[in-house]
Amino acid sequence: MTRLAYEQILFDIQDGVARITLNRPARLNSFTQRMHAELSQALDVLEAEPGLRGVILTGAGRAFCAGQDLAERQSARDGARRDLSEMLKRWYRPLILRLRALPVPVICLMNGVAAGAGASLVLACDVVVAAGSARFVQAFSQISLLPDAGGTYFLPRLAGQARAMGAVLFGEPVSAQQALDWGLIWQVVPDEALPQTLADLARRLACGPTRAFGAAKQALQASWSNTLAEQIDLEAQWQQSLGYTEDYLEGMRAFAEKRPPAFRGC
Numbered sequence: 238m239t240r241l242a243y244e245q246i247l248f249d250i251q252d253g254v255a256r257i258t259l260n261r262p263a264r265l266n267s268f269t270q271r272m273h274a275e276l277s278q279a280l281d282v283l284e285a286e287p288g289l290r291g292v293i294l295t296g297a298g299r300a301f302c303a304g305q306d307l308a309e310r311q312s313a314r315d316g317a318r319r320d321l322s323e324m325l326k327r328w329y330r331p332l333i334l335r336l337r338a339l340p341v342p343v344i345c346l347m348n349g350v351a352a353g354a355g356a357s358l359v360l361a362c363d364v365v366v367a368a369g370s371a372r373f374v375q376a377f378s379q380i381s382l383l384p385d386a387g388g389t390y391f392l393p394r395l396a397g398q399a400r401a402m403g404a405v406l407f408g409e410p411v412s413a414q415q416a417l418d419w420g421l422i423w424q425v426v427p428d429e430a431l432p433q434t435l436a437d438l439a440r441r442l443a444c445g446p447t448r449a450f451g452a453a454k455q456a457l458q459a460s461w462s463n464t465l466a467e468q469i470d471l472e473a474q475w476q477q478s479l480g481y482t483e484d485y486l487e488g489m490r491a492f493a494e495k496r497p498p499a500f501r502g503c
Contacts, residue, residue, distance in 0.1 A: 245272040247297070248279045252443040253290035253502065255283055255329040256435075262298025266352060267306035273391040280335045289501050291442030291450070292339060293322065293435060294362060295346040301371065304353025307380075321382070329354060333361045337458065340451040342442065346435055347371045347413075347422070357384065360391035363454055365422035366438070367413040368431055374411075374419070375404045397420050446484040447502035 247258035257279055259266035283289055296302055305324070336343050336358075345362035352374040359373070360364055375392075377384050384392065384405055392401035396419040404411060413425045426434050442450075452475040460468050479485055484500045491498035 246275045253288045254439045254442045255292045259296040264491045265300035265303035265441035267298040267303040290342045290447045292343045300349040301347045301351045302355025304355045333387045354386040357388040366424045368428045372410045446500045
């Protein structure tokens with residue numbers, strides 16, 4: 238398979254923590270087929286990386302992601318039609334599902350506006366930290382479409398049906414503080430604190446109990462569809478597995494010795 242040179246994303250792995258930066262700042266990091274192909278290639282690497290301990294996703298410049306680059310789509314002004322499901326099936330569906338399936342936390346550092354499919358990408362991440370100036374925009378109704386790339390799945394589950402419906406129908410921007418109040422994101426930090434926040438998050442992922450993080454991610458995702466009894470059974474299965482890890486033994490030793498644990502991710 239021919240490997241692409243990364244042109245529309247930045248991608249590296251340091252100390253087991255991958256950093257992916259959407260890198261089309263002049264176009265507000267909007268999606269193109271090229272960007273999708275590069276993200277797919279990066280996910281190939283991550284899925285095969287045995288020492289992976291976390292992923293941080295962010296955007297270059299003043300936006301996180303403005304959604305699909307409509308310049309790649311045939312103009313409808315001449316009455317031409319196209320099947321919009323093709324892009325969703327080929328690119329967005331696997332992108333979202335593969336991110337959700339990674340066995341490590343995926344943290345979004347939302348540095349600016351997230352619109353359309355860009356907002357869906359944010360909500361697909363496990364933890365979201367937003368800059369104070371960041372905002373969500375559900376702009377689909379402005380071009381007579383509905384949210385996609387999982388937007389109609391994540392929004393009502395995180396924000397509730399009423400807020401999700403209002404955001405979708407009327408497309409009014411949702412500020413970072415509103416998103417925090419609605420339960421869409423975990424934390425808001427000042428814009429100038431983003432670089433230090435990225436470094437701190439990378440350190441915490443690199444030094445954390447990787448298998449416990451991954452188990453928590455999978456269990457919390459499963460809780461959306463499990464019954465209470467099924468969820469308790471799943472917790473028991475994971476605790477059984479985690480109880481045999483080196484990190485559990487280290488955590489117990491560190492607790493008894495009143496020192497910080499030195500987790501190795503195994």
